[in-house]
Amino acid sequence: MPVHNAEIAAMLDQAAELLEIRGDNPFRVRAYRRAARVVEGLPRSVTSLLAAGEKLSALPGIGDDLAGKIAGIAASGKFDLLEGLKRELPGELAEIAALPGLGPKRVKLLHGELGVRSLEDLRRAIRQGKLRSLRGFGPIMERKLQGALAKPVAEKRFRLTVAEVEAEALVNHLRGAAGVGHVVVAGSFRRRRDSVGDLDILVTARDGAAIGARLAAYENVATVAARGPTRTTVVLRSGLQVDLRVVPEASYGAALMYFTGSKAHNIALRNMAIERGWKLNEYGLFEGKRRIAGTTEAEIYRKLGLPEIPPELREDRGEIAAARKKQLPALVTLSDIRGDLHVHSTWSDGTVAIAEMAAAARARGYSYMAITDHSRRLTVAHGLDPGRLGRQIDEIDRLNDQLKGFTVLKGSEVDILADGTLDLPDRILDRLDVVVAAVHYKFDLPRAAQTERLIRAMDNRHVSILAHPTGRLLGERDAYDVDIERVVAAAGERGCYLEINAEPDRLDLDDVHARAAKEMGVKLAISTDAHSVAALDYMRLGVDQARRGWLEPGDVLNTRPLGDLKKRLKR
DNA sequence: GCCGTTTTCGGCCCGACTGTTTTCAGTCG
Numbered sequence A: 001m002p003v004h005n006a007e008i009a010a011m012l013d014q015a016a017e018l019l020e021i022r023g024d025n026p027f028r029v030r031a032y033r034r035a036a037r038v039v040e041g042l043p044r045s046v047t048s049l050l051a052a053g054e055k056l057s058a059l060p061g062i063g064d065d066l067a068g069k070i071a072g073i074a075a076s077g078k079f080d081l082l083e084g085l086k087r088e089l090p091g092e093l094a095e096i097a098a099l100p101g102l103g104p105k106r107v108k109l110l111h112g113e114l115g116v117r118s119l120e121d122l123r124r125a126i127r128q129g130k131l132r133s134l135r136g137f138g139p140i141m142e143r144k145l146q147g148a149l150a151k152p153v154a155e156k157r158f159r160l161t162v163a164e165v166e167a168e169a170l171v172n173h174l175r176g177a178a179g180v181g182h183v184v185v186a187g188s189f190r191r192r193r194d195s196v197g198d199l200d201i202l203v204t205a206r207d208g209a210a211i212g213a214r215l216a217a218y219e220n221v222a223t224v225a226a227r228g229p230t231r232t233t234v235v236l237r238s239g240l241q242v243d244l245r246v247v248p249e250a251s252y253g254a255a256l257m258y259f260t261g262s263k264a265h266n267i268a269l270r271n272m273a274i275e276r277g278w279k280l281n282e283y284g285l286f287e288g289k290r291r292i293a294g295t296t297e298a299e300i301y302r303k304l305g306l307p308e309i310p311p312e313l314r315e316d317r318g319e320i321a322a323a324r325k326k327q328l329p330a331l332v333t334l335s336d337i338r339g340d341l342h343v344h345s346t347w348s349d350g351t352v353a354i355a356e357m358a359a360a361a362r363a364r365g366y367s368y369m370a371i372t373d374h375s376r377r378l379t380v381a382h383g384l385d386p387g388r389l390g391r392q393i394d395e396i397d398r399l400n401d402q403l404k405g406f407t408v409l410k411g412s413e414v415d416i417l418a419d420g421t422l423d424l425p426d427r428i429l430d431r432l433d434v435v436v437a438a439v440h441y442k443f444d445l446p447r448a449a450q451t452e453r454l455i456r457a458m459d460n461r462h463v464s465i466l467a468h469p470t471g472r473l474l475g476e477r478d479a480y481d482v483d484i485e486r487v488v489a490a491a492g493e494r495g496c497y498l499e500i501n502a503e504p505d506r507l508d509l510d511d512v513h514a515r516a517a518k519e520m521g522v523k524l525a526i527s528t529d530a531h532s533v534a535a536l537d538y539m540r541l542g543v544d545q546a547r548r549g550w551l552e553p554g555d556v557l558n559t560r561p562l563g564d565l566k567k568r569l570k571r
Numbered sequence B: 001g002c003c004g005t006t007t008t009c010g011g012c013c014c015g016a017c018t019g020t021t022t023t024c025a026g027t028c029g
Helices: A005-022 A026-040 A046-051 A064-076 A080-088 A093-097 A104-114 A119-127 A139-150 A160-175 A187-191 A208-216 A249-260 A263-275 A297-303 A319-324 A354-363 A386-402 A447-459 A484-494 A511-519 A534-548 A562-569
Strands: A183-185 A198-204 A221-227 A231-236 A241-247 A279-281 A284-287 A290-293 A339-343 A368-374 A407-415 A434-438 A497-501 A524-527
Touching (some): A005 A080, A005 A093, A005 A104, A046 A064, A093 A104, A093 A119, A119 A139, A160 A183, A160 A187, A160 A208, A160 A534, A187 A198, A187 A249, A208 A231, A208 A241, A249 A279, A249 A284, A249 A290, A263 A279, A263 A319, A290 A297, A339 A354, A339 A434, A339 A534, A354 A368, A354 A534, A368 A434, A447 A484, A484 A497, A484 A511, A497 A534
Parallel strands (some): A198 A241, A339 A368, A497 A524
Antiparallel strands (some): A183 A198, A221 A231, A231 A241, A279 A284
């Protein structure tokens, strides 16, 4: 049973947490955390890297020691150091440290002085009034902890589209304040991560307190968590946390960079500043007391000898080295997209007729669109059998006769059956321009069977694109257990394309696997899976994830003009 | 524990805010 990168990262994180509570060298703790982030962001699994004879110690932040430990975890699924730490300290201490206001130091005190080993122990200690006797604890902390223990809030991430609605309203509200310059959403929102944990809003103004007051007075604010002259933190009714930072105009670039992150990217840049005898913080780049850059991000990057790095790449996953060598990718943009290759109509479960969808696609500047309605097995979606699909093909032919300068491609989103065969016979698939193959049931097959299923589907030369390859639904359903690297490799061998499904709850493939595909020379299609006209606009979210995956226009099938596209769809 | 165009040893990003303290440690981002 191969150990996933995410599992390795979780073990490294947990070890870091317990090491920190134990009071170990903070830099050792940081090394474990950094290694966790590096493993998490690897485009290939540790298992396959090792199988290929690659040295983990070549990865940034991973030396001989951690390389050995990570290899050990990959081989056995066990982490001796972590097991030992758990024998020494109760594992639940990590959960206690996650409570607001509690960190390693206070948890160590709780454990050492009061013998707290569990959340229940902590509740009891509070009930018995023991907490406030400890140094660093007082009545306010006691009350807050009581609240947090009473109704624990699961860590929640929000879909980009949900965050966008909240952000737009809030930005408009803040723009209404007097003396406001820039108002911009930074953080993972600006880096276009597939979901966000909070909103980081940067404002330039002279009077930070006034802007903070304006945020606190926003109608959707549930609680104000912190309030200072330059920083204010609130929690909205939706549960979304908002961090506001206010800086002077001259610090705009530095603050935007700081607030955009990622943290690891910032640390790397700050280290570059240190190497040059400078200091980089959210107010600017400084030589001694003198600010030598800070008004724009570009200016700071330039001083550090780098071209400006697009926010989507700022994850400390090699972008700084690439920038240094002037080898940053020229990322795909929405305007490079010439068509949508996965679209539904009223023939199955779409809400709009083909002609109307075509007009909407055309209005978006596209020159083609594939209609890919569901196949017969998906009865709830009125999936098409060969007879109905034949009639749909005829309808599209008639429609194309009337259209000038736009082409509706004939397609199907054909179900991949449990054994990897397709839900429609070859004789009808033969009449189509685009076949998008997808899994819609039996998500729980064993890994090997699921992997074989997808590969067998791609064995069929009619299959052009493998849709939503991992089947994940953000916040609802994990990816099915599949060896995605083998699937990517198999797609490459067969000349099959992989989809980045742009639906906001799918975004599948994700950024990391899209990049893996690129590195393995496999091309991708960015498709909306639209069931309505409005959903065609999700294309931009798919492009965002493609950019996070370092994709350039040449890596994306639907940047090709129609003639070229048709040639590439032939296998 | 990692790392090196000043270093193989001695550094390791940087600042804001809270609740505690009585000048600051701890937490957070």
